[in-house]
Amino acid sequence: MAKLTKRQKAQSAALEGKENLSVEEAVALIKQNATSKFDETVEIAMNLGVDPRHADQMVRGTVTLPAGTGKTVRVGVFARGAKAEEAEAAGADVVGAEDLMEQVQAGNINFDRCIATPDMMPIVGRLGKILGPRNLMPNPKVGTVTMDVKEAIEAAKGGQVQFRAEKAGVVHAGIGKASFDEAALAKNVRAFVDAVTKARPAGAKGTYMKQVSLSSTMGRGVTVDVVSATGND
Structure with missing residues (x-):
């Protein structure tokens, strides 16, 4: 012992x-x-x-x-177009769509919280076996599948x-x-x-x-x- x-x-x-x-x-x-x-x-x-x-x-x-x-939270957002721009302006650390999916599939998970707009869920769904066990899978029940990405990012970074x-x-x-x-x-x-x-x-x-x-x-x-x-x- x-x-x-x-x-x-x-x-x-x-x-x-x-x-x-x-x-x-x-x-x-x-x-x-x-x-x-x-x-x-x-x-x-x-x-x-x-x-x-x-x-x-x-x-x-x-x-x-x-x-x-007391922790710095890195936020990754799956979004396109205007919502991607909104996410970047709100302080998201990583923003993307298929390119972000490929990063995750390659093992490059550079975020502690994952947010997605509803239209991105077909892409995010392919990552269930990777994000799920890490408790990173976006879910509308906890506000991480949303069109209001700005509010979600601010909440994640605000405690x-x-x-x-x-x-x-x-x-x-x-x-x-x-x-x-x-x-x-x-x-x-x-x-x-x-x-x-x-x-x-x-x-x-x-x-x-x-x-x-x-x-x-x-x-x-x-x-x-x-x-x-x-x-x-």
């Missing part, structure tokens, strides 16, 4: 017995233990009482975090986060950086939890939100009191 480093031992000691904390307590603890040389991402994981293999239990959506993500339940019913996302102040991170946590709460599908039965936890990129996770996370405390 690999030996724990001094930093890992210190983290373990600091988190020992810390469970079901308030959002503010959890955020403070995560920040305190994010001691890597880079600015770690603060991540949230939510265990939901759903089985996303059933269509009526899928959880997905978007949320614009009030304090942003919008997409979420989708995985097979085990877990939703996770980055909700800021360890360098953010505690109040900003707490606002982002509650905004994310609120969005997931509102995205509860019709087929969800029983307890919807089973557990919420926070961690940093290199740190251990701590569980957060669900009532505190929903802002109902």
Whole structure:
């Protein structure tokens, strides 16, 4: 078994017995233990009482975090003509049609968010096996298949986060950086939890939100009191 480093031992000691904390307590603890040389991402994981293999239990959506993500998001847009020009003017990092499709097929994916106008979907559809597993496939349900490419680009670059339940019913996302102040991170946590709460599908039965936890990129996770996370405390 690999030996724990001094930093890992210190983290373990600091988190020992810390469970079901308030959002503010959890955020403070995560920040305190994010001691890597880079600015770690603060991540949230939510265990939901759903089985996303059933269509009526899928959880997905978007949320614009009030304090942003602290991450520079590269946006790729599939569009032609005036919409391509609109995308370039709005700050898209990559814009194209068949040429962009060929780049993606060649393995050159130079974007973190993919947006497409509806007329581009026959082209984008050919890339499903490449973009789908990377959670980059444009989808009208999350506003990435749209004629309003300017708004979509601004949202993507302005702190919008997409979420989708995985097979085990877990939703996770980055909700800021360890360098953010505690109040900003707490606002982002509650905004994310609120969005997931509102995205509860019709087929969800029983307890919807089973557990919420926070961690940093290199740190251990701590569980957060669900009532505190929903802002109902």
